[in-house]
Amino acid sequence: MAATTESSNAGAGSKRKHLGIPEAVFVEDVEAFMKLPGNDTADAVLRKLDEQYQKYKFMELNLAQKKLRLRSQIPQIKQTLEILRHMQKKKETTDPMETRFLLADNLYCKALVPPTDKVCLWLGANVMLEYDIDEAQALLEKNLATATRNLDSLEEDLDFLRDQFTTTEVNMARVYNWDVKRRNKDNPSKSSDKS
Template structure:
């Protein structure tokens, strides 16, 4: 029985594949002494899959916020670089000025004027209350690297969620088969232990 529960395969992130019960009688030999531990083990595995699914869903939600933010930052910096390269550094006219709105907090925006000739670097939040200054080229390189990493992670999370969904279904079918097998076994045991009925002549 213990061997049956050991995963034969895992997905690329090491999530074990659920075993599938074809015939309950092939894995349960001694009634209650086998059934109760097996049912508990299957229910525990099912809960583990559901916990992993919740964790992956949270990762998916985080990535769906993070990736657009990186893309927006990358677009802005690349626009600054393009604008900076397209103007003559000695030209003092308004072509060197970018007027833009930016977010102060969740509900408040304000307007800023940016002289592209004076803009050689940007500040990037790196997380954990850390902000660092990067030259434009380095900022683009860093954001592209992070974007690629997060997009790969998004692909992996989606694959894991699909894998978990399939295995949750398998484990739900397994537990239903075990439960139905036990119900039938108990019915047969009850019927065999009942006293015979005698018809009056």
């Protein structure tokens, strides 16, 4: 009894861990599975399994898009942190910092920036805020850690999703094969005609 409770708790924890992705349950005994309520015909069960499979595909597409966004976001954050570290070194001097601003695609403008302890960061949704360099650096380091952690979590979720694909495909094959055997048993004349 205790082992059953522990395994069900572990299953519940893994469902929360993987962004609410439902776990595909492996059908061990197809005969018993087909006798469950709602599993009237093999075609109906195969449709349900195919629908579940398509949902997994949709989830995979969404997770892959999130992964691409994070993969492009992390280098941008790192680059901004490098610039902030450079500005931090320059803020104690009186020498202006020479830089280039991107005006348009492949069009840059040279500028001399006097030492400063303030920077403006784009937060998204057309919002920019001014920060002290130390505050900006702390914010970006926190964002980098969060983005890295989210990327690792997405990788785990994608691995979990691939396992669900495999389980669902195997279940579909098992139900289909069960149905073929059942039909051959019900209609032995077709199997004798073939031999």
